[in-house]
Amino acid sequence: MNAEWHLKHKGVSHSQITRLYSRFTSLDKGENGTLSREDFQRIPELAINPLGDRIINAFFPEGEDQVNFRGFMRTLAHFRPIEDNEKSKDQNGPEPLNSRSNKLHFAFRLYDLDKDDKISRDELLQVLRMMVGVNISDEQLGSIADRTIQEADQDGDSAISFAEFVK
Amino acid sequence: MEGQRPGCRAAAAVLAGSLLSSVLRATRVRALRGSPPMPLLEDVIPENVSWAAEEAQGNESSEHAFFSLDYQHVQVPFEITLWIMLASLAKIGFHLYNKLPSVVPESCLLIFVGLIMGGIIYGLNDKSPPVMDSDIFFLYLLPPIVLDAGYFMPSRPFFENIGTILLYAVVGTVWNVFGIGFSLYGICQVKAFHLQDVSLLHNLLFGSLIAAVDPVAVLAVFEEIHVNEKLHILVFGESLLNDAVTVVLYKLFRSFCEMPTIKSVDVFAGVGKFFVVGLGGVLVGLIFGMTAAFTTRFTKDIRVIEPLFVFLYSYLSYLTAEMFHLSGIVAIIACAMGMKRYVEANISLKSHTTVKYFMKMWSSVSDTLIFIFLGVSTIGENHEWNWPYICFTVIFCLIWRALGVLVLTFFVNRFHVNTITSKDQFIIAYGGLRGAICFSLVFLLPDFPRKKLFIAATTVVILFTVFVQVKTIWGSPADVKLIFVFVVMLQGMTIRPLVDLLAVKRKRESAPTVGEQIHIRFLDHLLAGIEDISGHWGQYYWKDKLEYFNSKYLQKILLREYDQPKSSIVLLYEKLERKHAIELAEAGQLGHAPSHPSLLNDRTVIIDKKLEDALNPDVLENIQEILARNLYRIRRTGPAYNRHTLPGEAEPVERAKEILILRHKSLRVEVSGSDTASSRKEKDDSYSARGDSSTRPRLCRSFTVGNAEKVREVKRNRSKSVCVIPPPQPSSTAWGEKKEMEKELTLEM
Numbered sequence: 001m002n003a004e005w006h007l008k009h010k011g012v013s014h015s016q017i018t019r020l021y022s023r024f025t026s027l028d029k030g031e032n033g034t035l036s037r038e039d040f041q042r043i044p045e046l047a048i049n050p051l052g053d054r055i056i057n058a059f060f061p062e063g064e065d066q067v068n069f070r071g072f073m074r075t076l077a078h079f080r081p082i083e084d085n086e087k088s089k090d091q092n093g094p095e096p097l098n099s100r101s102n103k104l105h106f107a108f109r110l111y112d113l114d115k116d117d118k119i120s121r122d123e124l125l126q127v128l129r130m131m132v133g134v135n136i137s138d139e140q141l142g143s144i145a146d147r148t149i150q151e152a153d154q155d156g157d158s159a160i161s162f163a164e165f166v167k
Numbered sequence: 168m169e170g171q172r173p174g175c176r177a178a179a180a181v182l183a184g185s186l187l188s189s190v191l192r193a194t195r196v197r198a199l200r201g202s203p204p205m206p207l208l209e210d211v212i213p214e215n216v217s218w219a220a221e222e223a224q225g226n227e228s229s230e231h232a233f234f235s236l237d238y239q240h241v242q243v244p245f246e247i248t249l250w251i252m253l254a255s256l257a258k259i260g261f262h263l264y265n266k267l268p269s270v271v272p273e274s275c276l277l278i279f280v281g282l283i284m285g286g287i288i289y290g291l292n293d294k295s296p297p298v299m300d301s302d303i304f305f306l307y308l309l310p311p312i313v314l315d316a317g318y319f320m321p322s323r324p325f326f327e328n329i330g331t332i333l334l335y336a337v338v339g340t341v342w343n344v345f346g347i348g349f350s351l352y353g354i355c356q357v358k359a360f361h362l363q364d365v366s367l368l369h370n371l372l373f374g375s376l377i378a379a380v381d382p383v384a385v386l387a388v389f390e391e392i393h394v395n396e397k398l399h400i401l402v403f404g405e406s407l408l409n410d411a412v413t414v415v416l417y418k419l420f421r422s423f424c425e426m427p428t429i430k431s432v433d434v435f436a437g438v439g440k441f442f443v444v445g446l447g448g449v450l451v452g453l454i455f456g457m458t459a460a461f462t463t464r465f466t467k468d469i470r471v472i473e474p475l476f477v478f479l480y481s482y483l484s485y486l487t488a489e490m491f492h493l494s495g496i497v498a499i500i501a502c503a504m505g506m507k508r509y510v511e512a513n514i515s516l517k518s519h520t521t522v523k524y525f526m527k528m529w530s531s532v533s534d535t536l537i538f539i540f541l542g543v544s545t546i547g548e549n550h551e552w553n554w555p556y557i558c559f560t561v562i563f564c565l566i567w568r569a570l571g572v573l574v575l576t577f578f579v580n581r582f583h584v585n586t587i588t589s590k591d592q593f594i595i596a597y598g599g600l601r602g603a604i605c606f607s608l609v610f611l612l613p614d615f616p617r618k619k620l621f622i623a624a625t626t627v628v629i630l631f632t633v634f635v636q637v638k639t640i641w642g643s644p645a646d647v648k649l650i651f652v653f654v655v656m657l658q659g660m661t662i663r664p665l666v667d668l669l670a671v672k673r674k675r676e677s678a679p680t681v682g683e684q685i686h687i688r689f690l691d692h693l694l695a696g697i698e699d700i701s702g703h704w705g706q707y708y709w710k711d712k713l714e715y716f717n718s719k720y721l722q723k724i725l726l727r728e729y730d731q732p733k734s735s736i737v738l739l740y741e742k743l744e745r746k747h748a749i750e751l752a753e754a755g756q757l758g759h760a761p762s763h764p765s766l767l768n769d770r771t772v773i774i775d776k777k778l779e780d781a782l783n784p785d786v787l788e789n790i791q792e793i794l795a796r797n798l799y800r801i802r803r804t805g806p807a808y809n810r811h812t813l814p815g816e817a818e819p820v821e822r823a824k825e826i827l828i829l830r831h832k833s834l835r836v837e838v839s840g841s842d843t844a845s846s847r848k849e850k851d852d853s854y855s856a857r858g859d860s861s862t863r864p865r866l867c868r869s870f871t872v873g874n875a876e877k878v879r880e881v882k883r884n885r886s887k888s889v890c891v892i893p894p895p896q897p898s899s900t901a902w903g904e905k906k907e908m909e910k911e912l913t914l915e916m
Contacts, residue, residue: 046696051689055696079697107690131688148685
């Protein structure tokens with residue numbers, strides 16, 4: 001774990017790294033240096049978070065079941081608050097992970113399960129169903145989803161693209 | 168005719184208690200006025216009795232009445248019960264009249280009732296109504312409330328914020344005390360107010376008792392504002408913990424009052440005493456808590472008295488701490504929090520329910536009684552009105568509290584990521600309510616010439632904060648012309664509109680669109696989840712250590728075998744699953760999954776129609792309303808502790824269970840789907856299988872009433888197919904129903 005590399009590329013400070021690492025190790029019950037999905041699922045509050053599963057999935061790169069500390073930190077680095085002094089630095093380098101558009105992209109990916117860069121009506125329905133109670137019927141949810149798409153959709157493809165999401 | 172009079176009197180006394188008996192007495196003859204006035208309520212009645220007895224004897228000496236009135240025999244318990252009955256009936260009355268609770272909250276109304284009763288008693292008997300005895304308050308009325316608070320205190324938010332809470336409680340209280348004391352002393356120096364005889368020490372003494380934020384009042388008030396969890400726990404925790412500081416300072420200044428000279432050694436002794444009081448209280452509490460847990464380990468065969476142990480040990484811890492002049496409140500809280508985990512795992516489910524309900528009941532009764540007594544005691548001749556002093560007391564209370572909160576929050580925010588916003592700060596400052604504790608403390612003051620002034624000032628401050636803050640919570644800051652005695656009614660009543668105002672100002676002018684609402688809520692959930700994953704790093708280290716200590720040593724000593732909680736959790740899970748299945752069947756939702764593909768096919772046809780519908784403003788309103796009502800709230804936006812409902816029954820918990828059940832269903836659907844459809848990769852299958860088997864245990868664990876870690880160990884060996892381990896006891900009907908439900912769901916696939 002190269003602290004300087006992290007500092008430079010992600011702007012995470014040293015104390016934050018140490019804290020995250022201690023959190024990582026305390027989550028890692030199997031002590032093999034990686035976290036599996038079960039390790040995440042052990043966090044009790046995540047169980048009652050409607051989006052818990054999707055958030056957990058976001059940590060794992062495509063097709064893998066384990067995440068090491070670097071990946072862990074990388075995902076969490078999206079959520080650092082944006083600091084002003086970083087904006088002027090590094091204009092030529094890759095955009096820092098916690099920029100607004102990257103944060104939004106992260107959220108977008110949680111909606112978009114099939115990764116076609118659009119949120120279709122069904123994906124929206126799925127998310128809605130997760131966030132809303134059992135009292136809502138399917139038709140009502142459907143109309144809510146339609147309304148949402150209708151409000152945001154500008155190119156008329158009945159789905160929300162990332163650009164539309166950002167607005 | 169003659170024989171009916173004792174009967175009438177008996178009936179009247181039974182019906183209306185002390186109030187009507189006073190009325191009766193007054194309407195008859197005021198002949199007995201010459202009896203010496205005594206402050207206890209009980210003495211009002213014997214006069215009635217002796218008079219009744221006299222009359223009865225005088226007029227009916229020849230008859231042996233069939234109905235004889237022997238009031239004195241049952242006097243004390245009778246009156247106590249009648250007071251409690253009156254209080255409870257008043258509560259029912261408030262809730263029956265639906266409009267009232269939304270305008271004025273309960274504690275306010277209770278004080279009103281108390282005031283009215285006090286006024287009536289005063290008017291009829293022409294002497295001061297009974298004053299609430301400090302002993303009664305501290306020994307009988309306060310412990311149930313604090314026990315209730317400590318037992319149901321959500322320990323996670325509490326310990327996450329413990330640093331902040333301690334800072335506010337200790338430093339904030341000391342700041343308030345000295346601030347108020349010194350500024351009041353400054354006021355006393357002003358010649359115009361004729362207050363020079365009130366010395367600095369007296370002022371400091373007064374400051375120490377008036378500065379303490381009161382848990383009773385805070386609880387009563389805050390549960391109606393619905394602030395978020397963190398804020399709630401901050402103010403509430405602070406109000407509980409500042410008892411230690413208050414006790415020390417109060418006793419310190421009081422002993423200083425009696426000493427001729429004060430040396431600096433005494434001051435240092437005072438500081439040291441604070442640590443002794445606080446830590447000693449915690450120690451006493453923990454000892455009793457552990458003993459209680461240990462005792463419940465052996466109560467397997469006498470389930471009926473299990474709840475009793477909980478109450479006995481807690482009360483003992485309180486009394487023991489008070490005996491040693493330690494902080495009883497801190498002790499009882501430490502006891503409750505310490506024993507909760509182990510006791511809940513050891514006692515049966517029914518005992519557990521009993522404990523919870525009894526606690527709520529007792530604390531409710533105490534609460535009501537306190538407010539009524541407050542009202543009653545304010546009427547009377549105990550007060551000396553010096554308006555400048557009183558007004559300045561109120562003003563200084565507000566100012567110093569606000570300053571204290573500002574300064575402390577500034578320090579707190581530098582160390583924490585989750586800052587306390589200025590809106591929160593305002594609520595903390597404003598929510599610093601004084602209540603019955605100050606009131607009792609002021610009556611405990613040694614008699615010196617200005618004692619009555621202090622009593623008056625305390626009363627005003629309490630009523631000010633309670634009325635003002637309490638009424639404001641609910642509503643129209645308008646009509647505040649309430650009581651002829653008290654002039655300014657600002658604080659409590661205005662808190663709610665102010666909160667709303669502050670929140671509204673940050674909102675945008677236009678209502679958010681549906682999509683935005685959804686996305687915002689989505690993002691909030693996401694952030695809450697990420698917060699949980701990243702955790703609170705500082706405390707987690709200690710928590711881990713504590714968990715380790717717990718599992719290695721404490722659990723072995725204090726808990727019985729592990730079988731017990733396993734089956735109770737499973738039973739609970741089964742019950743919930745059954746309930747949910749019934750609900751789903753009723754709502755016709757079992758066809759949820761199959762409807763999905765059909766939606767895809769008819770999409771093009773339906774979508775045009777739906778688009779038209781969606782444009783309709785009515786539908787839009789409907790949608791907004793649906794969303795507002797039904798979107799799951801973020802975990803952190805609800806109150807952490809509620810006086811009137813049990814933790815397992817509050818709405819957010821119901822929602823949480825719904826979420827879990829939904830996810831469970833959807834995962835099960837996935838699993839069955841992936842079993843049959845072979846389109847997925849092998850890995851996905853194994854993931855779903857693994858995820859499923861680990862999801863279910865997680866689900867089960869979340870319904871835990873006992874110890875979470877134990878359950879987790881147990882669940883690891885579960886098989887994939889069905890969550891329920893076949894323990895020997897669940898009824899066959901439950902088992903059967905569950906199987907049917909399973910069958911239904913798989914059939915629909």
